[in-house]
Amino acid sequence: MNKGMDAPSGTGPGPSGVDGLGPGIRACLFDLDGVLTRTASLHATAWKQTFDTFLRSYDAEHHLEYKPFDKEHDYEEYVDGKPREDGVRDFLASRDIHLPEGTENDPSGMNSVHAVGAAKQDAFLTLLNEHGPQVFEGSVRFVRAAKSEGRLCAVVTSSANCAAVLQAAGIDGLFDTTVDGNDVTSQHLKGKPAPDSYLAAAKALNVEPSAAAVFEDALAGVESGRAGGFGVVVGVDRLGDGQGERLSRHGATVVVKDLAELLTAEAAG
Structure with missing residues (x-):
């Protein structure tokens, strides 16, 4: 604080x-x-990049039809305004996907809630550096x-x-x-x-x-x-x-x- x-x-x-x-x-x-x-638009884009990367891999591995993250509905319903890890859990749960929690030290990746959260943070910081906050x-x-x-x-x-x-x-x-x-x-x-x-x-x-x-x-x-x-x-x-x-x-x-x-x-x- x-x-x-x-x-x-x-x-x-x-x-x-x-x-x-x-x-x-x-x-x-x-x-x-x-x-x-x-x-907010940068966050929505970062979430989409992160979840789409995850879903392509996960859906292919589990022989599921790939359904990308919706920047409007999914963002508003599951992640907007929430702490990062809550957003990961809530969106993936909407797809009946449940990952291990992992730890705060997990590197950016796709094998735990914290790893997906770290990937989103990396994506957001890249976008922030490119576009800056208005x-x-x-x-x-x-x-x-x-x-x-x-x-x-x-x-x-x-x-x-x-x-x-x-x-x-x-x-x-x-x-x-x-x-x-x-x-x-x-x-x-x-x-x-x-x-x-x-x-x-x-x-x-x-x-x-x-x-x-x-x-x-x-x-x-x-x-x-x-x-x-x-x-x-x-x-x-x-x-x-x-x-x-x-x-x-x-x-x-x-x-x-x-x-x-x-x-x-x-x-x-």
């Missing part, structure tokens, strides 16, 4: 800038990939407006690459604390859709969950916000095609296509 500064006690939001959260919301907790940065400008404007009102801001992500992505995107200085995949492992937190990581961020900021808003683009993420009893759960619909309805069904209390929709006209301009 990276805590950038001490959380001020009793600080409330100011009078302008952010709409739709309510005056009792003192903290904003943001998912990273797909909410703040355009890295931010959603509306989200950055929203974070700046929220902080100008005295609201605390945190990043809560299942990714172990949080610090590197924030730094590369030039937005690491905007946040009071982060809870990432490394913290999930070291603190033995349950991954999303469990609320543990968001609750850990609220605790680090000395804010009750009811006084915090969660911002998520993943179904597992809005589920974790609902399970944690957070005051507002904002679903960010980056996909269209019914994604907004799915986010609502899974726990979002507000759905927007971009966080700029939650800014006042003055702040948005």
Whole structure:
């Protein structure tokens, strides 16, 4: 967990800038990939490369018809927003494939859950180096407006690459604390859709969950916000095609296509 500064006690939001959260919301907790940065597509591509390589080999060995990983349905349903190894387990279980767990030291490969996870990490880092992280400008404007009102801001992500992505995107200085995949492992937190990581961020900021808003683009993420009893759960619909309805069904209390929709006209301009 990276805590950038001490959380001020009793600080409330100011009078302008952010709409739709309510005056009792003192903290904003943001998912990273797909909410703040355009890295969700890189993760989806890395998962597809990894799983397709695995499935070609596995299906050929077991005389099965090869069915590739679907970057939209399979990504959203089984891996988006979850810790890496949970994503491996859940997707492979959907194909009735069960690998040994292995260990965190397993090299990139296909013979264990951790080895497949390591292969995905290698693929993601290659893509990140090639393309770099791009931010959603509306989200950055929203974070700046929220902080100008005295609201605390945190990043809560299942990714172990949080610090590197924030730094590369030039937005690491905007946040009071982060809870990432490394913290999930070291603190033995349950991954999303469990609320543990968001609750850990609220605790680090000395804010009750009811006084915090969660911002998520993943179904597992809005589920974790609902399970944690957070005051507002904002679903960010980056996909269209019914994604907004799915986010609502899974726990979002507000759905927007971009966080700029939650800014006042003055702040948005």
